[in-house]
Amino acid sequence: MANTLFVRPETLTPDPFHYCPGCGHGIIHRLVAEVIDELGVRETTIGVASVGCSVLAYKYFNFDMQQAAHGRAPAVATGIKRVLPDRVVFTYQGDGDLASIGLAEIVHAAARGEKITVIFVNNANYGMTGGQMAPTTLPGQKTTTSPAGRSVDQAGYPIRVSEMLATLDGPAYIARVSIHNPPQIFKAKKAIRKAFETQLRGTGFTLVEVLSSCPTNWGMKPAEAFSWLEKNMLPYFPLGEYKAASGVSQDD
Amino acid sequence: MKILMKGNEAIGEAAVLAGCRYFFGYPITPQTELLEYLSRRLPEAGGVFLQAESEIAAINMVYGAAGAGARVMTSSSGPGLSLKQEGISFLAAAELPCVIVNVMRGGPGLGGIQPSQADYFQATRGGGHGDYRLPVLAPACVQEMVDLTVRAFTLADQYRTPVMILADGLLGQMMEPVELPAAPVNELPAKPWATTGCKGRQKNIINTLYLNPEELEAVNQRLQEKFAAITKKEARAEEYLVENADIIVVAFGIVARIAKEAVKVAHAQGIRAGLVRPVTLWPFPEKILAAAAARAKAVLTVEMNAGQMIEDVRLAVGNERVHFYGRMGGMVPTSKAILEQIRKIGGIVRGKYAVRPA
Amino acid sequence: MTEKIIIAGFGGQGVLFTGQLLAYAGMMEGKHVSWIPSYGAEMRGGTAHCAVTIADEEISSPLVEEPGTVFVFNLPSLLKFAPRLKPGGMLLINSSLVKQEVKRNDLRIYSVPANQIAEKIKSAQLANLVMLGAYLKLTGVVSFHSVAASLEKTLPARRRHLLPYNRQALEEGMRLFGEPN
Numbered sequence: 001m002a003n004t005l006f007v008r009p010e011t012l013t014p015d016p017f018h019y020c021p022g023c024g025h026g027i028i029h030r031l032v033a034e035v036i037d038e039l040g041v042r043e044t045t046i047g048v049a050s051v052g053c054s055v056l057a058y059k060y061f062n063f064d065m066q067q068a069a070h071g072r073a074p075a076v077a078t079g080i081k082r083v084l085p086d087r088v089v090f091t092y093q094g095d096g097d098l099a100s101i102g103l104a105e106i107v108h109a110a111a112r113g114e115k116i117t118v119i120f121v122n123n124a125n126y127g128m129t130g131g132q133m134a135p136t137t138l139p140g141q142k143t144t145t146s147p148a149g150r151s152v153d154q155a156g157y158p159i160r161v162s163e164m165l166a167t168l169d170g171p172a173y174i175a176r177v178s179i180h181n182p183p184q185i186f187k188a189k190k191a192i193r194k195a196f197e198t199q200l201r202g203t204g205f206t207l208v209e210v211l212s213s214c215p216t217n218w219g220m221k222p223a224e225a226f227s228w229l230e231k232n233m234l235p236y237f238p239l240g241e242y243k244a245a246s247g248v249s250q251d252d
Numbered sequence: 253m254k255i256l257m258k259g260n261e262a263i264g265e266a267a268v269l270a271g272c273r274y275f276f277g278y279p280i281t282p283q284t285e286l287l288e289y290l291s292r293r294l295p296e297a298g299g300v301f302l303q304a305e306s307e308i309a310a311i312n313m314v315y316g317a318a319g320a321g322a323r324v325m326t327s328s329s330g331p332g333l334s335l336k337q338e339g340i341s342f343l344a345a346a347e348l349p350c351v352i353v354n355v356m357r358g359g360p361g362l363g364g365i366q367p368s369q370a371d372y373f374q375a376t377r378g379g380g381h382g383d384y385r386l387p388v389l390a391p392a393c394v395q396e397m398v399d400l401t402v403r404a405f406t407l408a409d410q411y412r413t414p415v416m417i418l419a420d421g422l423l424g425q426m427m428e429p430v431e432l433p434a435a436p437v438n439e440l441p442a443k444p445w446a447t448t449g450c451k452g453r454q455k456n457i458i459n460t461l462y463l464n465p466e467e468l469e470a471v472n473q474r475l476q477e478k479f480a481a482i483t484k485k486e487a488r489a490e491e492y493l494v495e496n497a498d499i500i501v502v503a504f505g506i507v508a509r510i511a512k513e514a515v516k517v518a519h520a521q522g523i524r525a526g527l528v529r530p531v532t533l534w535p536f537p538e539k540i541l542a543a544a545a546a547r548a549k550a551v552l553t554v555e556m557n558a559g560q561m562i563e564d565v566r567l568a569v570g571n572e573r574v575h576f577y578g579r580m581g582g583m584v585p586t587s588k589a590i591l592e593q594i595r596k597i598g599g600i601v602r603g604k605y606a607v608r609p610a
Numbered sequence: 611m612t613e614k615i616i617i618a619g620f621g622g623q624g625v626l627f628t629g630q631l632l633a634y635a636g637m638m639e640g641k642h643v644s645w646i647p648s649y650g651a652e653m654r655g656g657t658a659h660c661a662v663t664i665a666d667e668e669i670s671s672p673l674v675e676e677p678g679t680v681f682v683f684n685l686p687s688l689l690k691f692a693p694r695l696k697p698g699g700m701l702l703i704n705s706s707l708v709k710q711e712v713k714r715n716d717l718r719i720y721s722v723p724a725n726q727i728a729e730k731i732k733s734a735q736l737a738n739l740v741m742l743g744a745y746l747k748l749t750g751v752v753s754f755h756s757v758a759a760s761l762e763k764t765l766p767a768r769r770r771h772l773l774p775y776n777r778q779a780l781e782e783g784m785r786l787f788g789e790p791n
Binding site: 042043044045046048055056058062063064065066067068069072075076077078079080081082083084087104105107108 | 274302320
């Protein structure tokens with residue numbers, strides 16, 4: 001009998017992802033699904049999908065989900081968690097959703113120490129609408145709304161969400177991870193697991209920022225995109241744990 | 253036993269008695285007492301009061317909580333309601349039951365804090381983007397703040413829809429004796445669609461996105477059918493002295509009570525005036541009004557705005573006979589001024605008061 | 611009977627509470643009542659007032675457009691509300707604070723040295739109840755007993771120990787126009 005090496009987690013539906021080839025969402029969805037499977041909480045989890053490329057996440061995750069208005073996922077998750085404090089509640093948000101239109105909601109959910117988990121996918125642009133400048137777009141990075149490259153004079157600087165939220169007292173766990181190669185994917189999963197475990201302990205707000213790629217809008221092949229991420233995003237968005245029960249640690 | 257309560261607080265207590273255990277809101281005059289009241293009362297009742305960072309967050313917390321199956325409420329006033337409109341559109345689209353209170357103040361813009369009815373259009377036309385309506389209940393006294401709040405929660409669950417209580421600063425601030433419901437609601441209707449964790453069933457999804465236009469049209473069709481059913485069954489109005497009335501005064505909320513005083517005095521002076529007070533603003537009680545006004549020579553609409561409900565009045569009774577009197581910006585019409593309008597519409601003909609058509 | 615009253619003064623003089631007491635007492639006697647406060651910024655520093663209606667039948671309009679009675683606790687209130695009193699109406703003036711003469715001669719005007727009396731009892735903060743006592747004796751719209759009972763129900767816990775002084779202030783106000791009862 002052959003050994004099973006790779007199966008679809010129970011937490012993912014058989015629906016094929018609509019994501020572009022090489023997009024990081026598929027990997028990140030799978031990581032979340034594996035963690036939920038491993039923790040055995042699929043039937044007590046409620047996810048909140050946001051607006052952006054991952055708007056259809058409710059199709060792919062095999063548990064109860066709500067789809068929220070743009071940027072409002074942390075508020076929606078707050079409503080759910082306050083009604084059902086013993087359930088696992090998480091949001092899955094992109095950088096436009098979380099760091100631009102939804103900045104107030106994320107900051108205050110974090111400040112309140114809302115006992116939810118936020119999976120924050122940072123791919124440095126608005127993917128769904130076709131690659132516009134995001135609050136996380138790097139200085140000089142070309143997008144469809146910064147065709148000459150992001151000018152910091154005109155458009156200001158990217159927001160480092162993990163660092164910013166880590167200044168608050170409400171969060172119990174905040175980490176930035178990346179998925180640009182298999183060892184990093186492994187680390188990303190560990191952080192996601194830690195975040196959900198922290199939620200289960202009920203000690204506070206948890207967020208994992210996942211650096212991801214957007215080959216279609218960046219105009220690159222998938223492998224090139226990961227290289228670009230490593231070379232350009234990591235210096236601006238250093239990986240590591242910014243808040244954890246055992247203190248903080250930054251990767252070298 | 254009657255107790256003396258402020259309108260805003262009466263809504264809060266009624267909500268608790270109606271089984272509401274979750275409130276998400278933001279301070280704004282003239283509704284803040286409702287927040288303050290529930291910040292004390294809900295924890296006592298084992299519920300959650302949360303002061304949100306914004307009106308936008310508050311309405312989205314309502315979305316989450318309603319989707320999780322709870323009876324939930326938020327409240328605000330004009331500027332805050334404008335911020336909530338995105339969320340209300342989502343609530344209507346996702347068919348999530350909840351109660352939204354608007355204690356109206358003068359607008360537009362920051363406006364003022366004195367009573368107004370200038371949010372009639374916003375409330376009765378949906379308010380946010382897309383094709384939707386929501387039931388709008390208009391209390392006229394503190395007792396109705398209680399009764400209609402309880403009713404609002406029932407309607408919300410029955411039709412799976414947000415329901416709005418449209419009051420104003422005067423009703424919110426004033427005190428009157430109220431009789432609270434004898435038996436609080438303890439058992440809520442089952443909500444098999446709620447996202448509570450999928451143990452033992454298929455997963456539930458609360459969603460408002462339909463990228464396929466055919467699918468979205470079907471969703472709209474279903475919503476429209478629901479709105480049609482509500483329109484057919486839920487229109488309510490109070491009628492006063494409408495039989496054989498020459499002039500029908502139409503007013504809602506606190507203005508209707510002021511108008512009632514004018515109608516009373518008019519009657520004493522031999523003028524056959526009557527009053528129709530819409531209790532539901534959407535659905536608008538057009539049949540009740542049309543029947544009451546069938547033989548009337550004139551209809552006088554009185555509002556604390558520049559004339560908004562008058563459009564619904566005209567749809568119900570036609571354009572010809574309809575007159576308007578309104579005050580704006582937080583000014584409250586007096587019964588004397590309304591009486592003067594009633595008298596102006598008619599005149600004394602051969603020793604008798606008679607009404608000319610408009 | 612429909613009694614329409616305006617009680618007006620500076621914020622902090624207890625004008626809103628006085629109106630609530632009246633409304634509460636009316637309710638306890640099975641009457642229809644309503645109480646409308648001025649609200650918002652005008653309460654801070656400026657004048658505060660409330661409009662109370664007490665009636666035997668259902669109150670259609672709770673507005674007090676033409677009051678039958680006005681209590682004034684300061685000069686701005688006198689200037690604002692005395693002209694609105696209906697002919698033959700009652701004007702109760704806290705004469706400790708308001709010295710100006712009233713121009714109208716179609717009113718029943720009663721001067722109550724409310725602050726002086728209140729200070730003798732305990733503090734000027736009781737002036738509102740001295741005025742209310744005077745009103746009760748002069749009109750009998752609600753009874754002293756109903757107001758005393760309302761006081762017990764409505765006085766916040768932190769003011770509970772002042773109850774005897776409150777009652778005394780009511781009585782002293784009544785005594786100005788007859789025997790307290």
